[in-house]
Amino acid sequence: MHATRLFATGDIRTVDVPVPTPGPGEVLVRVLAAGICGTDRHLFKGEFPCAPPVTLGHEFSGEVVALGEGVTLPLGTRIACDPNIACGTCEACLRGRVNLCARNVAIGIHRDGGFADYAVIPAHRALPVGDLDPRIAAFAEPLACTLHGIDLGAPRPGERxxxxxxxxxxxxxxxxxxxxxxxxxxxxxDRGKRDLARQVGATHTAATEAEARATLGPGADLVVECAGVVQTVEMAPRLTRAGGRVVVLGVLPKGEQVSIEPFDLLFREISLLHSFINPFTQSRAIQLLCDGRVDVAPLISRVIRLADAPAAIVNPALPGEVKVLVIPD
Structure with a gap:
């Protein structure tokens, strides 16, 4: 089979590898769709810890085609992969903070993932999606991560x-x-993304900080930072009203630093929060996709083959590009 593997920082290739065999408690999944994430680019650049050589791809859907010992999940079940495998025994896990597990193993980062024809994953990380379109189901993981951030920010009706x-x-x-x-x-x-935002439900859009300030007046009750760059993280508190909240969802490279004025956060009592991965949110994400309450079809910018995945990860996203899906051959 084919797999897109990170061999070392700066070395990613699509190669031929044997089809894996599921062990006890595992399933073999025929991958149907896998999304390229900004984290994959961080992994390629060495800006996010991982365990190469490893097949990348942590946002994927597929079909169960073989079972390891002790697994009862029916063959043919369509699933979305929840990629984070918490140990269940560390201090964070025992507090229910599984996303902070000291020994978390992430599929597609620390063990082989979904940029391949087939992937082996623990059966309990294979969440059924019914008859949901595989391309839509591939959004379950990024939607689950976003859900966690929105849970932390807790927007209320009528807030900005x-x-x-x-x-x-x-x-x-x-x-x-x-x-x-x-x-x-x-x-x-990006003008195209502003147009797309209105299509999926934004009330207003802005191209600059000044335009956003003109729209928001005293500021937003909640600012959700999703760009993951120094300038936008520093900007977020400035656009938050007194008593408001900031949730940082964007991933900055490891070691990157930002300048924030603690006195300003204190004097205006701004809550600055960070959101990491998807604790107990992926089943909710799947349900939202099944119910059509979140529309992801307009976010698919292009579909590529495994052979083209390395170039899509190595190179910057194309202008206006939102999500690239990899469909195995």
Missing amino acids: VLVIGGGVIGLLAVQLARNAGAEVTLLTR
Whole structure:
């Protein structure tokens, strides 16, 4: 079979490898669709810890085609992979904070993932999706991560929410905040993404900080930072009203630092929160996709083959691009 593997920082290739065999408690999944994530680019550049050589791909859907010992999941079940495998015994896990597990193993980062014809994953990380289109089901993981961030920010009906960043996480955050009854503004320089944001539910859009400030007046009750760059993280508190909240969902490279004025956060009592992966949210994400309450079809920018996956990861996203899906051959 073919697999797109990271061999070392700066070395990613699609190669021929044997079809894996599921062990006890595992399933073999025929991958039907896998999304390229910004984290995959961080992994390629060595900006996010991983365990090469490893097949990348942590956002994927597929069909169960073989079972390891002790697994009762029916053959043919369509699933979405929940990629994070918590140990269940560390201090964080025992507090229910499984996303902070000291020994978390992430599929597609620490063990082989979904940029392949087939993938072996623990059966308990294979969540059934019914007859959901596999391309839609591949969004379950990024939607689950966005859900966790929105849970932390807790937008309420009638509040003003500002989403910074027009990538897939930002456009998912727009929809979740609207579903919560908030008035939502998306801030991004990309005109096409501003148009797309209005299509999926944004009340307002802005191209610059000044435009956002003109729309928000005293500021947003909740700012959700989804761009993952220094400038937008520093901008977020400035666009938050007194007593408001900031949730950082964007991933900055390891070691990157930002400048924040603690006195300003203190004097205006701004809550600055960070959101990491998807604790107990992926089943909810799947249900939202099945119910059609979050529309991800407009976010699919292009579909590529495994052979083209390395170039899509190595090179910057194309102008206006939101989500690239890899469909195995």
